[in-house]
Amino acid sequence: MIDARPIVAALREFLPADGVLTEPADVARYERGWRYGRGQALAVARPATPTDVAATLRVCRRFGVRVQVMGANTGLVGATNPDGSGEQLVLALERLSHEIEIDPIDRTVRVEAGVTLGQLNEALAPHQLWLPIDLSADPQIGGMIATNTGGTSLMRYGDVRQNLLGIEVALPDGTLLDALSPLRKNNTGLDVKQLFVGTSGLFGVVTRAVLQVAPRPRQQITAWAALQHGEAALALLQHLEQQVGDALTSFEVLARATLDVTLRHGTDLDRPFGADLPPYAAILHLGSTLTARHLDLAAALQETLVPALEPGAIDGLTDILMDPGGRAWRLRHQIAECLHAEGEVLAFDLSVPRPALPAFAAAAEALATERCPWVTVCDYGHWGDGGTHLNLIWRPPEAPSDDAWIDEIQEQIYALCVQEFGGSFSAEHGVGPHNQRYYDRYTSPAVKAACAALRQHFDPGRRLGTGRLGPEPI
Amino acid sequence: MIDARPIVAALREFLPADGVLTEPADVARYERGWRYGRGQALAVARPATPTDVAATLRVCRRFGVRVQVMGANTGLVGATNPDGSGEQLVLALERLSHEIEIDPIDRTVRVEAGVTLGQLNEALAPHQLWLPIDLSADPQIGGMIATNTGGTSLMRYGDVRQNLLGIEVALPDGTLLDALSPLRKNNTGLDVKQLFVGTSGLFGVVTRAVLQVAPRPRQQITAWAALQHGEAALALLQHLEQQVGDALTSFEVLARATLDVTLRHGTDLDRPFGADLPPYAAILHLGSTLTARHLDLAAALQETLVPALEPGAIDGLTDILMDPGGRAWRLRHQIAECLHAEGEVLAFDLSVPRPALPAFAAAAEALATERCPWVTVCDYGHWGDGGTHLNLIWRPPEAPSDDAWIDEIQEQIYALCVQEFGGSFSAEHGVGPHNQRYYDRYTSPAVKAACAALRQHFDPGRRLGTGRLGPEPI
Numbered sequence: 035m036i037d038a039r040p041i042v043a044a045l046r047e048f049l050p051a052d053g054v055l056t057e058p059a060d061v062a063r064y065e066r067g068w069r070y071g072r073g074q075a076l077a078v079a080r081p082a083t084p085t086d087v088a089a090t091l092r093v094c095r096r097f098g099v100r101v102q103v104m105g106a107n108t109g110l111v112g113a114t115n116p117d118g119s120g121e122q123l124v125l126a127l128e129r130l131s132h133e134i135e136i137d138p139i140d141r142t143v144r145v146e147a148g149v150t151l152g153q154l155n156e157a158l159a160p161h162q163l164w165l166p167i168d169l170s171a172d173p174q175i176g177g178m179i180a181t182n183t184g185g186t187s188l189m190r191y192g193d194v195r196q197n198l199l200g201i202e203v204a205l206p207d208g209t210l211l212d213a214l215s216p217l218r219k220n221n222t223g224l225d226v227k228q229l230f231v232g233t234s235g236l237f238g239v240v241t242r243a244v245l246q247v248a249p250r251p252r253q254q255i256t257a258w259a260a261l262q263h264g265e266a267a268l269a270l271l272q273h274l275e276q277q278v279g280d281a282l283t284s285f286e287v288l289a290r291a292t293l294d295v296t297l298r299h300g301t302d303l304d305r306p307f308g309a310d311l312p313p314y315a316a317i318l319h320l321g322s323t324l325t326a327r328h329l330d331l332a333a334a335l336q337e338t339l340v341p342a343l344e345p346g347a348i349d350g351l352t353d354i355l356m357d358p359g360g361r362a363w364r365l366r367h368q369i370a371e372c373l374h375a376e377g378e379v380l381a382f383d384l385s386v387p388r389p390a391l392p393a394f395a396a397a398a399e400a401l402a403t404e405r406c407p408w409v410t411v412c413d414y415g416h417w418g419d420g421g422t423h424l425n426l427i428w429r430p431p432e433a434p435s436d437d438a439w440i441d442e443i444q445e446q447i448y449a450l451c452v453q454e455f456g457g458s459f460s461a462e463h464g465v466g467p468h469n470q471r472y473y474d475r476y477t478s479p480a481v482k483a484a485c486a487a488l489r490q491h492f493d494p495g496r497r498l499g500t501g502r503l504g505p506e507p508i
Numbered sequence: 509m510i511d512a513r514p515i516v517a518a519l520r521e522f523l524p525a526d527g528v529l530t531e532p533a534d535v536a537r538y539e540r541g542w543r544y545g546r547g548q549a550l551a552v553a554r555p556a557t558p559t560d561v562a563a564t565l566r567v568c569r570r571f572g573v574r575v576q577v578m579g580a581n582t583g584l585v586g587a588t589n590p591d592g593s594g595e596q597l598v599l600a601l602e603r604l605s606h607e608i609e610i611d612p613i614d615r616t617v618r619v620e621a622g623v624t625l626g627q628l629n630e631a632l633a634p635h636q637l638w639l640p641i642d643l644s645a646d647p648q649i650g651g652m653i654a655t656n657t658g659g660t661s662l663m664r665y666g667d668v669r670q671n672l673l674g675i676e677v678a679l680p681d682g683t684l685l686d687a688l689s690p691l692r693k694n695n696t697g698l699d700v701k702q703l704f705v706g707t708s709g710l711f712g713v714v715t716r717a718v719l720q721v722a723p724r725p726r727q728q729i730t731a732w733a734a735l736q737h738g739e740a741a742l743a744l745l746q747h748l749e750q751q752v753g754d755a756l757t758s759f760e761v762l763a764r765a766t767l768d769v770t771l772r773h774g775t776d777l778d779r780p781f782g783a784d785l786p787p788y789a790a791i792l793h794l795g796s797t798l799t800a801r802h803l804d805l806a807a808a809l810q811e812t813l814v815p816a817l818e819p820g821a822i823d824g825l826t827d828i829l830m831d832p833g834g835r836a837w838r839l840r841h842q843i844a845e846c847l848h849a850e851g852e853v854l855a856f857d858l859s860v861p862r863p864a865l866p867a868f869a870a871a872a873e874a875l876a877t878e879r880c881p882w883v884t885v886c887d888y889g890h891w892g893d894g895g896t897h898l899n900l901i902w903r904p905p906e907a908p909s910d911d912a913w914i915d916e917i918q919e920q921i922y923a924l925c926v927q928e929f930g931g932s933f934s935a936e937h938g939v940g941p942h943n944q945r946y947y948d949r950y951t952s953p954a955v956k957a958a959c960a961a962l963r964q965h966f967d968p969g970r971r972l973g974t975g976r977l978g979p980e981p982i
Contacts, residue, residue, distance in 0.1 A: 139742055139863040140894075141749065162750055182695050193693070196670050211954045218893040219667070219859040220932040221656050221706045222947060223939050224959045228702035232695045249753035268613055275615065276636055279723035279797040280754055323753040328808035334798060385693040389613040419692040420614075458694040465697050473696060480685045485698045487965035491958060 036099065036121045038076050044093045045079050053080045053129070064124045066115055068107050068171075071467070073116035075102070075124045082129040084146070084202055084210055084241035090125055091239065091497075092208030099123050100497045103235045105177030106150055110383070113234050113466030114177075127176055130241065136161055142199060142216045143247055147176025147240045163247045166191035168284070170367045176240040181464035182232035186319075186366070189418035190283040191248060193462075194231065200244035201227045205237075206493040216244045229488060234464050236485075236499040237492040251283075251321030255332045256362050257339065258355040260312035261287075264392025266350025267316055267417055271388070273348060274318065277338040281331060284319035285418030286366060289395070292373075292412040295427070296365055299372035304361045307353060316417070317362045332358065373412055373425050378433075380409075380440060382424040384451045385461035391417055394455045398424055398447055406443050408432040421461045452476045510573065510595045512550050518567045519553050527554045527603070538598045540589055542581050542645075545941070547590035549576070549598045556603040558620070558676055558684055558715035564599055565713065565971075566682030573597050574971045577709045579651030580624055584857070587708050587940030588651075601650055604715065610635055616673060616690045617721055621650025621714045637721045640665035642758070644841045650714040655938035656706035660793075660840070663892035664757040665722060667936075668705065674718035675701045679711075680967040690718045703962060708938050710959075710973040711966040725757075725795030729806045730836050731813065732829040734786035735761075738866025740824025741790055741891055745862070747822060748792065751812040755805060758793035759892030760840060763869065766847075766886040769901070770839055773846035777839045780829050790891070791836045806832065847886055847899050852907075854883075854914060856898040856921055860931035865891055868929045872898055872921055880917050882906040895935045926950045 038056065045054045055061050055078040064078045076099065081087045094101050102116040104126045116122040130148035134157045137143070141163065145154055152172045155164050167178065168187040177183075179201065184193045191197065200214040213227050229237055261267050267287050274282050288296075290311045297305055306315060320331055336356060342348045373379050386394045399411040408428050415422035424447065433439070451457035452472075459472040489496070512530065519528045529535050529552040538552045550573065555561045568575050576590040578600045590596040604622035608631045611617070615637065619628055626646045629638050641652065642661040651657075653675065658667045665671065674688040687701050703711055735741050741761050748756050762770075764785045771779055780789060794805055810830060816822045847853050860868045873885040882902050889896035898921065907913070925931040926946075933946040963970070 137861075137863060139746055140861050141746075142861075182699075184693050184695070188693065192666070192670060195699070196666065205954070209954070212952065213955070215930065215932075216861045217859050217930075217932050217935075218862075219658050219662065219890070219895045219935040221658070221936055221938045222932055222934050223951065224707050224955060224962070225656075225669070225702065225705070226955045226958055228699065228705075229958065231699070231702075233698050249749050251754075272613055272615075275723050275797075277797065277799075278802075280725075281798065323749075323751065324755065324803065324808060325751075328752075328811070329798065329803045334802035337802070385691050387611075387614050387616075387690045388692075389611060416693070421693045456689065456691075458689075458691050458696055460696050461691075461693040462695055464695045477697065478686065480679070480683070481687070481698060481700045484700055484703065484962070484965060487961060488698070488958070491961035 036076060041093060041097050041099055041123065042077050044096070045090060048086060048089050049079060049081060053082065054078070055080065064104055064126060067109065067112060071112040071115045073118050074120040075116045076121055078124040078126055080126045080129045082132070084130070084204065087125070087130065087239055087241050088204040088208050088210050091204050091206060094123060094497055095206065095208055095495065098495065101125050103127065103239050103498070105148070105174035106172060108171040108173045109177065109181065109466065110463045111460065111466030112468040113464060125239065127174060133242070136163070137216070138163065140216055141247055142244055144214065144216070144242065144244045145175050146242050148174050150174050151178065158247055159250070162250045164250045165197065165245055166248045167194060167197070170370065175243055179231055179240045179243060180233065180235045181462070184416070184419070184421065184462035186284045186286060186416055188416065189285060195228070197246050198227060198231065198243060199246055201230060201240055202242040203230055203238035204241050206495065206498050210241065211238065214242060214244055218246065232464065234466065234499060237488060238498070249323045252323055252325050253331050254319065254321040254360065255335050256357040256360040257318045257335060258306045258357055258362055259316040259318060259351060260307050260353035261314040261316060262312060262350035262352055264314060264395055266348055267314055268389065268392065269348045270316065270342065270351055271418060273342055274338065278320060278334055281320040281322045281334070282318070283321045284317065286317040286414065287417040288315050288317070288414040289412065290314065291410050292369060292414040295376045295412055296369050296372040299375040300365060300368040303365045303368070306355055306362070312352060317366055332356065369414055373427055377427045377429045380426040380444065382447055383461050383463040384422050384424055384457055384459065385420045386422070386451060386455040386457035388417065388420045390455045390457070391420065391422060394451065394457065395422065397450055397454070401446055401450060402426055402443060405446065406439055448472050510550060515567060515571050515573055515597065516551050518570070519564060522560060522563050523553060523555060527556065528552070529554065538578060538600060541583065541586060545586040545589045547592050548594040549590045550595055552598040552600055554600045554603045556606070558604070558678065561599070561604065561713055561715050562678040562682050562684050565678050565680060568597060568971055569680065569682055569969065572969065575599050577601065577713050577972070579622070579648035580646060582645040582647045583651065583655065583940065584937045585934065585940030586942040587938060599713065601648060607716065610637070611690070612637065614690055615721055616718055618688065618690070618716065618718045619649050620716050622648050624648050625652065632721055633724070636724045638724045639671065639719055640722045641668060641671070644844065649717055653705055653714045653717060654707065654709045658890070658893070658895065658936035660758045660760060660890055662890065663759060669702070671720050672701060672705065672717060673720055675704060675714055676716040677704050677712035678715050680969065680972050684715065685712065688716060688718055692720065706938065708940060708973060711962055712972070723797045726797055726799050727805050728793065728795040728834065729809055730831040730834040731792045731809060732780045732831055732836055733790040733792060733825060734781050734827035735788040735790060736786060736824035736826055738788060738869055740822055741788055742863065742866065743822045744790065744816065744825055745892060747816055748812065752794060752808055755794040755796045755808070756792070757795045758791065760791040760888065761891040762789050762791070762843070762888040763886065764788065765884055766843060766888040769850045769886055770843050770846040773849040774839060774842045777842070778835045780836070781827060786826060791840055806830065843888055847901055851901045851903045854900040854918065857935050857937040858896050858898055858925045858931055858933065859894045859935035860896070860925060860929045862891070862894045864929045864931070865894065865896060868925065868931065869896065871924055871928070875920055875924060876900055876917060879920065880913055922946050
């Protein structure tokens, strides 16, 4: 067991009283994941500047202490809370949130890593700008970089990686790597910031970032489409991209069971399509910086959709509901909670190539209901970018009391996705203890070896990260 | 001196007769860069499949031969032709150009690395799709990845990195790294393909790629703007991004001297603004997948620009010329040639943060004309993404016969750009022998060290690459 006292004393040499927490009551909230996971922390360090983050890592190096970085704790793969050893220092970045420097001419912003997406977009709003990552959660910018967050507008605006211009990283050796350039074009060799995007903080702690931000749309329109099968969704997606692709921001698809569960548990929701829900429903969302004076977005969408509804146009597209108030998004953002209200949830964050979405959805549902007839399959997701959140829901009394079936079906669904459909076992939630074994199984030896070489370079003491992205044990 | 015979014999075991060139007459065209550079090759290997590229690298490993990869040979930093040692095998990818697999539903394409941008866009056209990288040259896809090509539409569509979904790479050990996934969302740790983007082929030879492609615009409009100073260009850029940002594809700025030289030497060009050229001219280009039925792009642009011309709106914006035929692009793509027709050219491929463009342009011109009064400064570039191609032009009789001044002013301009303005010494041309010394000077030790660790991992024998991106000599 590690003695926390000399470590805490060393941290207190440069951090103020509320910058180091040791009392169990204070530490408790840093030991739990938002939805999953629980561990035990050695103590909590809350530095408020990049140099204090680096100094904290120097202390960890001196004492050989492992570090668990925590952003807004909204992650879903167990990568934010400490493990059960009681030997990890939680490095919380919530106080690293003073700087939001907006440059409207450059259309960029420099932020500290502990700033949340919500805080950033609030600061950008008066400039008619936004960071176009649309999520149900409100993570910190640093966590968004470490997991390369996607969301519902990725098909139009890209992921975090595609909006990231520069970063500053506190490295495990306690130095600050300054790659904070706001340049959009800078091809001078290795783009070092890429190493820290989506790698779960394994190589360093992001302390600041420069992001390119986008002009805020000045008009938006949402619509529902009723679809008799998944192939109709793909045909509609292709039609929309060809006709109004510039304005198409989101293309979300919900299976009937998902819509049904959400409508039963949700708060203040409109019911699209009346009593008779279609097998699939799509939420279409368009936005534009052009005003209605030059572009009537609602008319453009409607006139794109009406011919698509005609017989012989898109087989399986049976209805369209315009949703000028965007109320569909209220429903969309309540799905995850409503699934949890329905019963126990086994959630998957998957992606496959877009053309494979219908076949994968059908195969996964067939597999799950054949092996586990007590589950309801609720899938929904960002079909515009190949993402699908597959969920198995059950009421505990109806399922076997032995939980072994959960592991089994999880293995089978992941195998189906990755091996049969060329998909991903983690589309946008990253890698953490919850899916470590699938990383181990499905990552090629060459990628693991490259990752191990980088970890050996940046963190030979293996103090950062809850998981392992190389072939070596922690 | 290396004996080429056993190496050539080993290559001929799996490559056909025209797959290995040794005759000086055949080899000559692989020994010269397109615009700059000249060397001597041991021989030329022309594999036609990814497995033959890997097998070629295995031969190189066996004999300890260094390799110079050549794509379409359109590079401008000396990274495509072999050095003068006569000990490098040129690995030409021109025959690796059979596969162009388009998936219109996925909106992706899988291509072999030797396919050119022009060939790819020709194949995509019937699907109303394109790879939205707009260049004056016609490089191969593999070379575009190795240099992370930018071009004139980067501000709207991103660089190669932002359009790249997957790659296959022949590694220096002679194995193929398969990261050819077409997934848009796949956050499963290190995104290994990023290591091969913009790193000049130092870690491996890209053999295939999966690219996301874009719906082709169905209408486009171009216009000229006359500007009295650089600040007016920035104000106009911001105005356009706010009003018609979704459609704004290019924002190119040309200084008066550049426009003047191009008009004097160009072929079949319209003369904007008559006899009296403004200090700066901008080419604005908008495109949209929406048709004129829903969006009158020309009217939108005109009605955005007319209020901007009014007194008190944008200071220094003095004229607008609509260019419905897009003839301005003809002029834009002739600039480089026309500068070379005017005299000797010292060319810089730079970028700075957008707000710094006017001050940098002024400072660079003042520096150059003060130190070298015999030069004319011709700058132009992609101001929309902070890029600027600065050129010093002179007629040899008017310049000192001793070339030492060229090195001196080059050092001073780069120092001004990087040190005073936080800019890049290579915005979009990459790193090669021509700018190696600026890489050495301006790259941080931490980035060089990360690069060296990766090179040690992938290529401990140092057989790939003409330059060095780590701190170590070749």
